[in-house]
Structures are given as structure tokens and as C-alpha cells.
Amino acid sequence: MTDTVEPPVIKPPAGEPSPLTRKDFVSDQEVRWCPGCGDYAILAQMQKILAEIGVPREQTVFVSGIGCSSRFPYYMDTYGIHSIHGRAPTLATGIKAVNPDLTVWVITGDGDGLSIGGNHLLHCMRRNVDVKVILFNNRVYGLTKGQYSPTSLPGHRTKSTPMGSIDYPLNPISVAIGAEATFVARTQDTNTKHLQETLRRAAAHRGTAFVEIFQNCVVYNPTAWDHTTDSSVRDDNIVYLEEGKPLVFGRDSDKGIRVNGMIPEVIDVDSNGAANEGLAVHQESLDNSSYAYMLSRMQHPEFPLPFGVLRCVDRPAYTDMLVDQVQQSIDSSDADLNALLHSSDTWVVE
Amino acid sequence: MTDTVEPPVIKPPAGEPSPLTRKDFVSDQEVRWCPGCGDYAILAQMQKILAEIGVPREQTVFVSGIGCSSRFPYYMDTYGIHSIHGRAPTLATGIKAVNPDLTVWVITGDGDGLSIGGNHLLHCMRRNVDVKVILFNNRVYGLTKGQYSPTSLPGHRTKSTPMGSIDYPLNPISVAIGAEATFVARTQDTNTKHLQETLRRAAAHRGTAFVEIFQNCVVYNPTAWDHTTDSSVRDDNIVYLEEGKPLVFGRDSDKGIRVNGMIPEVIDVDSNGAANEGLAVHQESLDNSSYAYMLSRMQHPEFPLPFGVLRCVDRPAYTDMLVDQVQQSIDSSDADLNALLHSSDTWVVE
Amino acid sequence: MAEPPASDSSAINTEMARLMDSVVVRFSGDSGDGMQLTGDQFTNTSAVLGNDISTFPDFPAEIRAPAGTLAGLSGFQVNLAASDIYTAGDAPQVLVAMNPAALAANLSDLEPGGVVIVNEDAFTRNNLRKAGFESSPLDDESYLQGYEVHRVPLTSMTRAALDDLDELSNQQKDLCKNAFALGLAFWLFDRPMETTLAFYQEKFAKRPQVVKANTRALKAGYAYGETTEAFQSRMSVPTRTDDVPPGTYRRITGNEAVVLGLVTAAQKANKTLFYGSYPITPASPILEGLAALKRFDVRTFQAEDEIAAIGSVIGASFAGALSVTASSGPGVSLKSEGINLAIVMELPLVVVDVQRGGPSTGLPTKTEQADLLSVLYGRNGESPIPVIAAATAAECFDMAIEACRIAIRHMTPIFLLTDGYLANSSEPWLLPDLELIEPIEVEHRTDPNGYQPYLRDEATLARPWVLPGTPGLEHRVGGLGKQDVTGNVSYDPQDNEHMIKTRAEKVARVADYLPPLEVNGPDQGDLLIIGWGGTYGAIRAAVEHSQSEGRSVASCHLRHLNPLPKDLGKILSRYRQVLVPELNMGQLSMLLQARYPVRVVGLNKVQGQPFRIREIVSKINDILT
Amino acid sequence: MAEPPASDSSAINTEMARLMDSVVVRFSGDSGDGMQLTGDQFTNTSAVLGNDISTFPDFPAEIRAPAGTLAGLSGFQVNLAASDIYTAGDAPQVLVAMNPAALAANLSDLEPGGVVIVNEDAFTRNNLRKAGFESSPLDDESYLQGYEVHRVPLTSMTRAALDDLDELSNQQKDLCKNAFALGLAFWLFDRPMETTLAFYQEKFAKRPQVVKANTRALKAGYAYGETTEAFQSRMSVPTRTDDVPPGTYRRITGNEAVVLGLVTAAQKANKTLFYGSYPITPASPILEGLAALKRFDVRTFQAEDEIAAIGSVIGASFAGALSVTASSGPGVSLKSEGINLAIVMELPLVVVDVQRGGPSTGLPTKTEQADLLSVLYGRNGESPIPVIAAATAAECFDMAIEACRIAIRHMTPIFLLTDGYLANSSEPWLLPDLELIEPIEVEHRTDPNGYQPYLRDEATLARPWVLPGTPGLEHRVGGLGKQDVTGNVSYDPQDNEHMIKTRAEKVARVADYLPPLEVNGPDQGDLLIIGWGGTYGAIRAAVEHSQSEGRSVASCHLRHLNPLPKDLGKILSRYRQVLVPELNMGQLSMLLQARYPVRVVGLNKVQGQPFRIREIVSKINDILT
Numbered sequence A, B: 001m002t003d004t005v006e007p008p009v010i011k012p013p014a015g016e017p018s019p020l021t022r023k024d025f026v027s028d029q030e031v032r033w034c035p036g037c038g039d040y041a042i043l044a045q046m047q048k049i050l051a052e053i054g055v056p057r058e059q060t061v062f063v064s065g066i067g068c069s070s071r072f073p074y075y076m077d078t079y080g081i082h083s084i085h086g087r088a089p090t091l092a093t094g095i096k097a098v099n100p101d102l103t104v105w106v107i108t109g110d111g112d113g114l115s116i117g118g119n120h121l122l123h124c125m126r127r128n129v130d131v132k133v134i135l136f137n138n139r140v141y142g143l144t145k146g147q148y149s150p151t152s153l154p155g156h157r158t159k160s161t162p163m164g165s166i167d168y169p170l171n172p173i174s175v176a177i178g179a180e181a182t183f184v185a186r187t188q189d190t191n192t193k194h195l196q197e198t199l200r201r202a203a204a205h206r207g208t209a210f211v212e213i214f215q216n217c218v219v220y221n222p223t224a225w226d227h228t229t230d231s232s233v234r235d236d237n238i239v240y241l242e243e244g245k246p247l248v249f250g251r252d253s254d255k256g257i258r259v260n261g262m263i264p265e266v267i268d269v270d271s272n273g274a275a276n277e278g279l280a281v282h283q284e285s286l287d288n289s290s291y292a293y294m295l296s297r298m299q300h301p302e303f304p305l306p307f308g309v310l311r312c313v314d315r316p317a318y319t320d321m322l323v324d325q326v327q328q329s330i331d332s333s334d335a336d337l338n339a340l341l342h343s344s345d346t347w348v349v350e
Numbered sequence C, D: 001m002a003e004p005p006a007s008d009s010s011a012i013n014t015e016m017a018r019l020m021d022s023v024v025v026r027f028s029g030d031s032g033d034g035m036q037l038t039g040d041q042f043t044n045t046s047a048v049l050g051n052d053i054s055t056f057p058d059f060p061a062e063i064r065a066p067a068g069t070l071a072g073l074s075g076f077q078v079n080l081a082a083s084d085i086y087t088a089g090d091a092p093q094v095l096v097a098m099n100p101a102a103l104a105a106n107l108s109d110l111e112p113g114g115v116v117i118v119n120e121d122a123f124t125r126n127n128l129r130k131a132g133f134e135s136s137p138l139d140d141e142s143y144l145q146g147y148e149v150h151r152v153p154l155t156s157m158t159r160a161a162l163d164d165l166d167e168l169s170n171q172q173k174d175l176c177k178n179a180f181a182l183g184l185a186f187w188l189f190d191r192p193m194e195t196t197l198a199f200y201q202e203k204f205a206k207r208p209q210v211v212k213a214n215t216r217a218l219k220a221g222y223a224y225g226e227t228t229e230a231f232q233s234r235m236s237v238p239t240r241t242d243d244v245p246p247g248t249y250r251r252i253t254g255n256e257a258v259v260l261g262l263v264t265a266a267q268k269a270n271k272t273l274f275y276g277s278y279p280i281t282p283a284s285p286i287l288e289g290l291a292a293l294k295r296f297d298v299r300t301f302q303a304e305d306e307i308a309a310i311g312s313v314i315g316a317s318f319a320g321a322l323s324v325t326a327s328s329g330p331g332v333s334l335k336s337e338g339i340n341l342a343i344v345m346e347l348p349l350v351v352v353d354v355q356r357g358g359p360s361t362g363l364p365t366k367t368e369q370a371d372l373l374s375v376l377y378g379r380n381g382e383s384p385i386p387v388i389a390a391a392t393a394a395e396c397f398d399m400a401i402e403a404c405r406i407a408i409r410h411m412t413p414i415f416l417l418t419d420g421y422l423a424n425s426s427e428p429w430l431l432p433d434l435e436l437i438e439p440i441e442v443e444h445r446t447d448p449n450g451y452q453p454y455l456r457d458e459a460t461l462a463r464p465w466v467l468p469g470t471p472g473l474e475h476r477v478g479g480l481g482k483q484d485v486t487g488n489v490s491y492d493p494q495d496n497e498h499m500i501k502t503r504a505e506k507v508a509r510v511a512d513y514l515p516p517l518e519v520n521g522p523d524q525g526d527l528l529i530i531g532w533g534g535t536y537g538a539i540r541a542a543v544e545h546s547q548s549e550g551r552s553v554a555s556c557h558l559r560h561l562n563p564l565p566k567d568l569g570k571i572l573s574r575y576r577q578v579l580v581p582e583l584n585m586g587q588l589s590m591l592l593q594a595r596y597p598v599r600v601v602g603l604n605k606v607q608g609q610p611f612r613i614r615e616i617v618s619k620i621n622d623i624l625t
């Protein structure tokens, strides 16, 4: 990253320095992804930031579905469930409803989370269940050996699309915003610092934090993210979002995004990149999600891809409200089981 | 509708006058909704516009899931399937893939289509399967007697939410736009002409046409749409979308929508309502869906609700492309079954 | 019935009445006519008075099908008795028919000589047509022959009674005609009106006009009975004199009993109750019932579908709650993949299947017992799971507790089967002494020393239930093949076979904890009837009837379907023949034949309706002659 | 084996070899080592040469688990024979082990005295550690005692052979070591290299350097065998001399055969083939195979999940296509609600269940037969469905056609069961004469006169299959209870029972169309073995072995599991004992016991692996002595 645009450093939540190290989060299971798989990098950074944040291991639960990415929980020395295909958000909801003090992470793939599991993800986000959903997007089904996925590009030839895919892909970020998500971010497996900071931000959000990670499946879709990883082009293809800062990008920070009507356009900016008129200024916490949605529509190659936190707003988490209603009931009424049984016309036989 | 804003009349597709009448589409089954249910009005208008459009009855298939609304196909004298809860779009996809000449309508409810069936709807829309999806939104589960639904408002007390709902509702239009739908519209059961025109427009779209109909469940949620039906307030609560026309509304057409940044705002407009500076002008066919998304975020009571076609763009329908690929293969290669069986190393035993 | 009516023409089948020592009344009318409420009040009053009671409501699948049609009928049958009864009765002796459709649909069920009360006002041309009559059956002697028919102008008399209540519209007044009918019924059966009057006060507390209207209509109906000479006699079912266990009673439906049983189990286990479910008929009332009990730390989650429901319940169980889901046929199918995960994760949870008429969407509001094989075998791979079933509405309380107890003790998901009949019908329930219900022991290991996720209890083979949040016991579980003890993923052939056998053995050992089976009747003999689930009442009544006729018949009712009780084989071997009545095509029959060296005769019915006692009696007669 | 090796120390178990008239070779190495390709080439060459062959590949569940580990091993076993064989062999006589993990995992499977060829270069400290060795087993006499071990420096010799190919990196060169190993195997078994050389030419047509490298490595391996004196003898399996039906043969796996069978059925029915499915191991290759056959009007749809897949197939069937879906365990569970709808809609469609190790996610790449009860009963309500199962990889072709034929003739969904073993293993297939396959008759009613959606064919009880688009035949169908003939929604008790019985009878009548069962062995006797599905080969081989030892044993293999063939009961009654070997805990056993007056002995195995012949032989011996 030295000779390129430095991704913005997002501040970790304040707190004591953590006594934990990355190793504390490494389980005793042998990691079994293909050599070179992007999953390794994500695993390492997750272990690292969790240690830094310092949430105790025992307070942390990783829940996944099925897919290469979904093996993730086995490698984390926390509580974990490797569940069934697409259903991780539902288990996570149950866990949080029972114990809202736990920090729950959902690990999913583009197939697990958007194909079979799309509906659960949608409802998890709209309810704003307090879980962090990390979607490993490699635009392919890895575990089942290379069929196309809901994020595969049109024309993509795979085992199940020998003449090229005719499915129009989902944009995970647009879906999340359309589903009322309160926290939506994007980052990349090998963009180490940015990945770390994004995970930190997700960890700090109370509510569903949805993070799309561009992840490299070296076996079945190795070129999917060349435009955001190849050092000769990536700076022209990524715009890093920073709260309150204009949307400026390019190797020499010489391009920016202006919004015309509702339509974004790329413009040249002043070499110092600072106070250019008309440049969009990033605001992640707008109540109205239209701006975040517009950002999500910036797609390669017409636009740089927004990296970072597109949206972060406060809304009470479903699971917290659930527990609140229960607590309110407990506090305001007398839970007398015997009285409950008698709460209907009764008669006595002597 | 006489003393109020006339909803714009959308032109039906050109064609011969149809020899069919509404009665041709009435089946011999007794209609079994509650007296006063909004479903009756939708049924009547559907039968009417189909007769007018003149698609032959035998070329028409209605597919539904389960719910009060999903009884619809029984009452249409066309081909029909009353399938299982939430799955109608999947059956519709199979039908169209086999016979793209059929006109296929999916009838669904807010529970059927957005709760259990959310994922199928999502994938149907992103693929742009050539079906018309009519979602009867009554913000409640009718058939199962009154539990809340994914579109019920926060705080809504129902049998399953005695302390009020804590689920944040889905906005069906936002979901559709986030799921890459090519045609998205909204109308109301009792807004007869507008309903007709909207159904016509949907019928004319090649690809997934998604129509949300505000529908009155007189038994379990009778006040849900008072703000858009009560003649004393409805004109302040609806903005009718007309292609190329500014967004003006109000009983006296004295209010309009201006977009500031990405955020809409209500402004007063000149009494003749015509050429006010800064008023948003409706464009349904913008390639970028951000404008349509912004419209979908206009919610009661801050904003008038957009009625009409929010978005209508061309994109090849999945089912047409599927059949194209097959046809291309048939045309360009020799389908010799015997050669296929032999397409591997063979040896001969004599 | 204690006092048979005097005249011949009104001769309610006294033989049957004496036999069952009871009267069966059916109310039938439009869904909007308030028949369920009417039936409920009539039943409550009788129950409080000291009759044994049993009810059977029968709803249409539509919310409100068009008024006046057969499809729109809603029925409520109640059986009142001076001694133990087991069902809502085979055939009513009294029918209250609010319109022509109600008459058309129910007359043929009536006992010969039975009493019919019709709302004469509803016999309009329009209504007659909707019910399929060309002309009024009231004018057709042959149609009504053999019954004692009372034509009562219910609507107009109600209106007349409420004439001066100006604040109410005619439509609102007409709604009170069920109160009039109820008043008449109270008179006819010599029942006091107090319970119902109090009910009106409470239910319509905020609308005094409505209280007034209903009160007046009720009393007018009663007065009508008293003043008119139309009725040849009143009927009186004496209060119970048989050996009724002393204590406080209430009426309860199966769904209500499940709700109370689950809450009780959670309290007995000292646990949060998590209930994740998706609405479906006839299971939704469990969700609705529990949603109102948050004060007992009950957390209900209306999921987006049944798959999410079972997923949430697995998560909740992992997190340490007593976790339950319920559904009916189509929804239960959707849960199978999740249940299999729970089986392999070896987590405790309860799945209630309120069986309804199938297959597919089937008959959503009707009853059936055809999910037995599906819950036993409807999952990929070898995946044994305990299955228990409640025999009566009130027993749903005990069986809900039993399900929770087994789930936790054996660390396993479990099915509790009820059905549409049990769910909605009601019977008296002797309120239990809560002190006497044993606590449900729960142990959450906290000691990291030597901990392994699949270390097993010697007796039950249960693995430890560890709560996330416990330091040092972090572990991962999932659905892949695994090694015992460590729980590590393993594709080793021996590990796989060992785990499959171990899980099977774990479930088999549930049988170590079962009480001996009870046989109702002779210890050995000509015929043994094996039943399960909601057919208990009909079987029991039929068997007692046959026994009273001197037949060598016994019955034995299974609450535990998997594993089967250990003593079942021996019991089966002591009778010359075995009959298995089921509301399916022979599912338990198949299981018994596969497992025991016995050929069984099935009595099978799939009509969406419970057995009638006489159907079983007649089958017994067939077999034994 | 024709020529047993001369020396004692290399004594391949000649008794076994004679018995099976075959040699079993296993290749094992890292997933990245190209073992499947090596095995394929070895097999093809032998098949083309005229051996009978049978293969069994064994993959890891991970895509590419870390190199050198046990988890990362990929194996390929082939059985070559001079006469009919039925399985890939119980135990290899020759093992090619590309690294220490391969040796560790496979050595114990080897026949005593078997030949081991190891890649000596791979026995590095690092690899040894990954395989769990403290020191090299090659230096441990006791570890390898009883085997003929050849330490071949495969990697370095391959590098040496490719030394001057400058355009290739060392890494690329190392990938050719499987070609070297294959060359050595060709020499050892006296096989020609032509087939493989031609394969390299074709496969790497665009990369001549790679062709060159592989060609050289292959030849170098062959030359190594010829020049070194390390091998005591070559082995030669003569070409088949037994009665092989004449014709053209190819190798085929079960999944390939399903693909070809479905396409053939569609052509024979003159129909579009619609295939809607969601990827899952081991069923995905069916989707991939069909996706490449669009030229036959095959329309494949990769759905968003299995529920969407079955939904799409129901829609496609309604619209008139021959409609098929396939999945494995977890995915099949998800289809149950949809299948029930198809049962009630009475539409033809085929569901292929490629069974894998369960329950839950289980052992995705391994085989099992434990879905039988689940496909029979895993739906709410009474919902009978025909179930058939293929016995061998090649037979999957015929059974796919049979499934389509039954579905269409009887207007019903149907299950075709295969399994992970059949799906991936291969055997020779005598290519059928397409002319001799009977057309599948399809009738689509177009006459509106007297049309009713549930009018039934007298013989089969099938309802008419009407295509939307047909004027005058518009109709509505769904999952609610219905009336026969009209298909109108009905909650009538009698209608409901009638429909349930009618659908059951319709499925039962499939048995009217089944050929008589074949019994392999004496017409009556001491023991009958009943098998079903992919265990055919092992059972057949075991029975023939036992027969050759003079035992009174016969076998009978069921292709039709529901309905069961009518003659099965009679056949069962003619033997003193019945043995049912299954890769489950006794599912068919249970069905037979429930249905016939017979007690059966089960031989059950749930290890993710097929039966070995000797396991069955030894069970036969147990029973008969």
C-alpha cells in the first residue's frame, strides 16, 4: 500500500488496552482452505482485531452457514456454530434473543448469504438484530466446486453456465440498504488495514452490521477482484469513504464524485483534492438511505467502488427491544404461575 | 374521485379492440373473501383489464402462494395454480422457462411475498423473469387471523404482538428496487382507475413487473390505509407519478417535491402547479435506480406516498435469454443422441 | 340424561343417552354469528355447574366465507355429562341452527328424535338458495320427520327485545341473536345465567350499551323458553356424582394447555422460555398465547418462516434457553433440515406438531394424525428423535412438560404431537398442585478441566450443555460428521458409525425413564386396542362400552411413540388380536408390525374429523364376531 | 491375476485374486496431485484393452485441504478383471502412494503381501509430520512388513526427465509426476500408453509444452519400470474371455448415466427437458452435465435454493415439460413441502436423490443409503410416492428413463435414488441401441368436451395432463383438499378420504407395470439376500462367491421400492432366512417386516463407504453356520 492512496484509518472504539493477543483467538483446528485463498487473510485480521478490541473469547460467538467461508468458526477459539446452508442469521437471532450480552458474528458467502439465505439476511437486517454479518463475496460457489453465484457477473462461464450466466447479479450493498440495514460497509480481503478498520467499525455497531468483503477464490474465480487488487489500477477503482470528506479517488487523488440530480458522475479535481465545488461529501449517518443507495450504484468500470462505511445509523436493535419488552413485563406485573393457571372460570369439586 | 386530483391516465398498449368481456374471466367458483375485503375490487379490475387487453384466457396463468389474497386464481377463468406459501414466483419461473408465450401473473400478500417468500421474490426480480407480481399489502396476515406482517408498522398490536411490534417494517418498493427490479409500481385497491392503469402498465412490461397494491383487510387491519383512502386527507398523502411531469400533489395541487442533495423535501408550489423551479420531474426509465429508490423513501406522514410507476426500464428477461441460449445451441449444433452417448472413449466387444 | 322427555315424538335416543349419561348439543351458524362464543358460554356454565364436558369446535378455512353458505359455517359441539365422558359425543341430540345452511349441514348428524331449534327468520329465499334448498325445508314434513323441530324467530324477537336501545344499529342488535339463542338453551337445560352475565360485563366493559343489549337478549331467550309452551320438556343433566377427583377445575383447550405446560416447564427448569415460530393454523394460538406471557420471561419470536423459526430455536438452545417451536404439516416439513442439525448438535429443544389434515395444504382447520411417520423419518440420514403425543386436551399440559424434561435430560430435540382436534376442543382440567411437579434438573458445566463438547453422561449418553459466556469452555459444533468426545469434524468411517449408533442409543435410552404402560381392561384376552394421540377419548369410550357388553377388550394408549415403551411387546403378546385405530392410513400399525411379531388390524379414517365412538364399537364388534 | 508373482515376499493374495480374477489398484495423493486423472487414464486404457473395470474415487470434503495432510488426500481405486466384476474391489493389491499421508491412510487397506509404490521424494520431515509420523516409515521395517515396497524418487526422476524443458517452471514440472507414476503403472500391468498419449494431445492442445512434458514423464515412468530391476515381476490381467455381450462400450459414472438417461427420456417423450436444481455434492454434476446439453432442448435453471428448484419444476411440469430436479440429503429435505404439492396436483416430475452420508451435513462426499424412509414418509399427511433405485452406475441410465416413464404414465412425482458411490464410480456400459428403447407415450388432452381436471384414466387412475395455452381447458389446481373429477376445493370429509385413497391406489397400481423380479441363484433354499441400490455389486459378488462354495444362497435386487413388486412376498416365503444388507441402520428391513410375515436379518453399515464383498460373505457364513 505504500505508493498508493492510504485507506482512511477509522478510529477504534475507546477502551482499555486489551490483554488478549491474536493467538488467543486461534483454535487448535488445522485450517483447510486452498493455499492462497482470501479467507486466510480475513481470518487473520479478524483474530487480530478481536484481540485488540478485547471482547472476551467466551463472550464471542461465530455462526456460519455452509460454504468454504463458513468453515471460519472452526478456526476461531470462541464459541461457534457451523450450521446449515443459508440459515446462520436465524441461529444468531435466537442466540442474541436469549443472551444479548454476547457478541455474535455471522460468517457467510455470496451463495450462503444471498442465494439460499437471502431472506434470512433481509429480515435480520430489517429487524436490526444485533449481529455482525460478514459476507465473503467471491462471486462463485467455492465449496461445491465452481458454479456461479448471485453475484457472478452476466456472461460468467462456470460449470453450470457453460454459455455464460444470464442471471442479473445482486449488488449486496444495494440489497442491504433496500432491506433497511443500519450499518453497511465494504472492504477487501487483502486490503489489510482497511479490512481491520472496517471490522472494528462493525464490531462497534449495535444492530446489524453488514460488511461485504471482496474475497479471492483462487481456484474458481481468481480474477474477480483484479480491478481492486492489482496495484496498477486499484486506486482508480476504489473510492475510500471518510466521514465528512469529499469523495476523492485516483492514484493522485485527482478524481472525485459529483452528484447531479440523483446521478453520480466522475469529475477531475484540483490536485490538492480539498475544497472542490460540487464534490459529494460523505455522510454515513443520514437518516434517509437514498444517498447510501446511490453510492451502492457506483459500479465498476464506470465508477470507483466505494470502500468503507456507506451507512451507519442508530436504530434500536430488535433483540434489545425484545428483551426490553420482556423486562418491562416482568417489572410491571406479578408472574404468578398458579394465578395464571387459574386465569379462567374455575369450579371446585369437593 | 370526482372532487379530487385525477390520477394520471396511463396509456394502454396499442392493439386491436378485444372481443373479451370481464365475464369471460370470471370462474364458476364462489368468491370467499370477507364482505368488504379489498380483494374484491382488485379481482374485478383485473378481470376488466384482462378483457380489455385481450390476452386470450388460455394464454394466461395465475400463480399464487397461500393467504387470503392467494385464493385469487380460483376466481379467474384462466389457467391457475394455488401453490404453497411463499413459493409462487418459483413456479412462475418454471412455467415461463418452458413456455415463454404465456402471460404469467403472480398473486401474493405481504406475508406470502415478503415474509416466507422474500427470497424468491428477490431472485425473481433480479433475474427479471417475465412475470407480473401483484403484492396485496394489507400489513397483516389475514388468513391466519391477524398476526403482524413484515409491513406492519412499529408498535402495531396484533395477536402475536400484544405489546406492539418491534420489527422494523420492510418497504416493498425499496426492496424491489434494491433487488434490481425493472418495473416497480404502487396503487390502491379502491383507486379504481389508477389500479386499472397500473395493472395495464404491468401487463405491458416484459420482465418482472412488481406492483404493490394497498389492500384493505377489513377484519384485521381496517385502518391501515385510511390516509390514502379517506377523501378528506388522501390528496395530501399521495403524489401521482407521471412521466415527464413534476411531482405535484395536494387537493389543490399546491405542493410539490424538490430534491436537495439526495434528500426529498415538500415545498409549496405555484397555484397553477406548472413550471416551478427545482421541482423534481418524474423519470421512470432512468438507468440508475437511485431516483426511484429515493421516491420509495417518501413515507407517510412526512411525505406523500408515490402512486404509479416508479421505475420502468428495459432489460432482457431471464426466461427469454434462457430460451435464446437453448435455441442458439439447437441452431448451431447437431443434437445427435447416439453421438452423445458415444462421446467418450469407447471400445468394441465382438 | 337423567329425565328422558315425556313424549314419544321427542324421544331423544335414550339408550345412547343412558349409555353415555350425557347430552350432546351442537350450535351451528355463520362464522359471524358468534357460535364459538355461544358454545363457550354454554360449556362454561355447565362445567362450573359440575358436569363433565367435552367440546369440539369446527371452523371453516376461510376467515369469513360469504354469509349463509355451507362454506361459511362455524360449529361448536359440546357434550355435557353427569359422569366421565371422553369425547364431544358422536351425534348431537340438540341442534341449534342459525340459518338454512346450518340445518342442511348438520341435520343428518343428529340423533334420531333429536331436538332442532332453528332461527326461522333466517329462512329467506336468498339464504335458502345459498344452502342449496329449492324451497324451505321447514315446510317439508318429510325432511324434518323424526325430529322435534322448534321454529323460533330469533332475529325478530331479539330486535324486539332491544327495540328501545337507540344507540345501537339494527346490525348491532342482530349480533345479539346468539345471546337470545343461548338464553333459550340455558332455559332448556336448566342452567343459570350468572356466568355469562358476568362475562358480558367483563368482555364489553368499555361498551355498556353492548353489555345491556346482550344481557337483555340473553334474558329474553330464557324467558321465551319459560313462557312459550313449544318445548315439550326441559332437559337436565345432573351434576357429576361419579368419583371425581376433588380440586379446582377449569376448561382448557389443547393449545392453551401446551402454552401453560411450556411456561410451567420453563419455571420448573428455572429458564428463559424462547419460542420461535411462524403462524400456521392450527398452531398459531400457541404463539399468541405465549406472546402474552412475557412476564414469565417468555421470549417469543415470530420468524419470517418456519426455517428461520427452527434456526432461532437452535440458536436459543445453544445460548441456554428452554427452546420451543410449533407448527403444523407444511411448516413441520420445512423444519426438517434444521431439526437434523439439532440432532447432530445434540441440543435440547421441543418441536410441537399440531397435526392437521394433509397432505400439502390439505384441510388446514381439520384434524388428522398422519404426521407420525414423517416426524420419525422425515430427515436425511439416520436421525432418530424422541416422539411423544398427548392423548387429551388437558394432557397437553403434562406432555409439554414431559417433552421439555426429556429434551433437557437427554440433550436432544423432541417432537410433541398434538392435533387440530386436541388443539381446539376443550375439557375440564383439574388444576395441578404446582409444588408436586418435579423440578427439571439442568446442569450447565462451567469447569474447564477435562471438558470436551461430546463427553457423555454414563446413564443417558447426554453431552454437556455449556453456555456461551462460560470462560474456558469455548467450543465449536456443527452438522458435519464428527468424532465422539472431542466433537471435532471427522470423516473417519468408524467415527461416523460410532456417532450414528451412539445417537440412536441415546434416544433408545429414553425408554429407561418411562413409567409402565397402563392397560384399561383385562390383563389378557381377545382384543387389545392400541391408540395414540387425540383418539384417546373415542377409544376409551368405545372400549368401556364394549366391556359393559361383556366383551374381552382392553385398550392401551401410547404417549411415547419413540422410543416405544419397553413393556409394549409383552402386553401385545397377551391378546389374541390387536386393533389400532388411527386418523391416518395405518402408520402406527406399520411400526408395530415392523417391530413386534404381531399382525394388527387397522381402523383408519382420514376425513378431517375425529373418530366417533360408534365407529370403534362397530369395528370391535366386527372383529370379535 | 494370471501370473502370480514368483517370489514369496511379493505374494499377492493369490486366493483372493483367483477368486475375483482381478487386480485392485489404488492411487492416493494430495488433491492437487492429479490422482483422479491418473486413475481415469489407467482405467480407460484397461477398459479399452478389454478388461472389465470398476472404479471408486474418494474425495476430501474440502476443495484443497492443505497439501500433505490426511484431510487433503484424494484416492482412486480401480478393479481390473478378466471376467465380470461387480465392485471396485475390497482391498487393493497395489497401492501407489504419492506422500506419507497417502501411505498412512491406505496401508492398512492393502491385501497382505501387496505391492506399495511410494514417492520417496515426498517423505520430507514436513510431510512426515503432517501425516503424523515421528520418523520415516520407510525406515521402519516392522511398519512395512509383509508388503513389497518400492521406493521410487518420483519427483526428482520426473524433474530429471524434463530437465531441458526451459519454458516450464519447476512447479509445473512437478505436476507431471503423476504421469511418471502412471507410466510406471502401465509398465507394471503391461498396458499400452496410446490412449493416454492421445488424451494429453487433446486435453492440452493449446499448451504444447505441457503435452511434451507429460508425454516425456509418462514414457520415463514406463522406461523406469523396464530398466530397473526393482520389480520382481509384471502383472497382467488378461482381457475378458467370459461371455461379454457384444457391442460398443464406454465407461460411465452414475451421474453421467443419469444425465444421458434424462436426455434420452426427453427425446423418447418428444419433450423439452426442464431441470431446476441447486448445487450440492454429490448431485451437482447432473446440473453441470445437463447445462452443456442445451442443443437437446434441455433447459437448466440453477435456482436460489432447493425450494425454488422444486417449485420451478412443478411450474415446468404444469407447463408441459419433462421436469426433473436432483439433490442430496439436506436439499431433499427442503423439497418435501413442494413434492407434497406435486403429489396433490398430480403432476409428473422426477426427483433424483443422490444419497450421501448423513444426517445433517454429514459426510458430503461419502456414500450412504439412509434416505429411503425419508423419501417414502418425509412429508406431512398421507402422501405416497413411487420410489425407484438404481443398482449400478450404468443402470442409472435405464432407471432415469424408467423414472420419467412412470412419472408421465401415472401422473405423479417420483423419486429416483442413487448414491455417492454410484454417482462417482464408473464401470463399462454397453451402449444401448436407441431404437430399441420404447417411446414414452404422452397425451395432452385438447378436447374441452366433458373435460374435468381430475377425470381419471381407468387403468392407471392418472388424471389428464393439459397444457396451458389449450383453449377451453382452463382450470385451477392447488394444494387444498379437493373433490375428485372436478378438482374443486372441498372440505367434505368423504371427498378428502376418497382423494387420499385414490392417490394411494394410483401409486399402488404402478406395480401392475413391473416386470417379474429376477432371482440370482436357487429358486428356494436356505438364505435369500434382498438388496437395493448401489450395494448390488457387492451383494452379487458375495453371493456368487458363496454359491461357488456350495451354499444355498440366492439374491434378489429391488429396483422398485414403492410400490414393492407384487411377486416379492412369494419369493420371500421360499427361503428359510432373509438377509438385507444396507448402508443404513435397517430401513428396507423395517419395510419388509412391516409388510410381509417375515423376520429379516440386517447387515448394516454407516461408514460412508460401500460394502466390501467379504463383509457380506462373512455375514452369510455367520447365518448359515
Ligand SMILES: Cc1ncc(C[n+]2csc(CCOP(=O)(O)OP(=O)(O)O)c2C)c(N)n1
Binding pocket: A066, A067, A068, A069, A070, A085, A108, A109, A110, A111, A112, A113, A136, A138, A140, A141, A142, A143, A144, A149, A217, D278, D279, D280, D281, D306, D330, D331, D334, D361
Ligand atoms: C441445503 C443445502 N443445499 C446445498 C448445499 C451445497 N452447498 C454447500 S456450500 C454451497 C455454496 C457455497 O457458496 P458460497 O456461500 O459463496 O461460499 P464459498 O464456498 O464461495 O465461500 C452450496 C450450494 C448444502 N450444503 N446445503
Ligand SMILES: Cc1ncc(C[n+]2csc(CCOP(=O)(O)OP(=O)(O)O)c2C)c(N)n1
Binding pocket: B066, B067, B068, B069, B070, B085, B108, B109, B110, B111, B112, B113, B136, B138, B140, B141, B142, B143, B144, B149, B217, C278, C279, C280, C281, C306, C330, C331, C334, C361
Ligand atoms: C409453510 C406454511 N407456513 C405457514 C402457513 C400459514 N399461512 C397461510 S397464509 C399466511 C400468511 C398470510 O398473510 P399474507 O400473505 O399477508 O396474505 P393475506 O391473508 O393477508 O392476504 C400464513 C402464515 C402456510 N400455509 N404454510
Ligand code: SF4
Binding pocket: A032, A033, A034, A036, A037, A038, A039, A068, A069, A138, A142, A143, A216, A217, A218, A219, A220, D063, D064
Ligand atoms: S475453493 Fe476458493 S473459496 Fe474455497 S477454499 Fe479454495 S480458494 Fe478459497
Ligand code: SF4
Binding pocket: B032, B033, B034, B036, B037, B038, B039, B068, B069, B138, B142, B143, B216, B217, B218, B219, B220, C063, C064
Ligand atoms: S381476513 Fe382480511 S384479507 Fe382476508 S378475506 Fe377477510 S378482509 Fe380480506
Ligand SMILES: [Mg+2]
Binding pocket: A067, A109, A110, A111, A136, A137, A138, A139, A140, A141, A142, A149
Ligand atoms: Mg462464494
Ligand SMILES: [Mg+2]
Binding pocket: B067, B109, B110, B111, B136, B137, B138, B139, B140, B141, B142, B149
Ligand atoms: Mg397480508
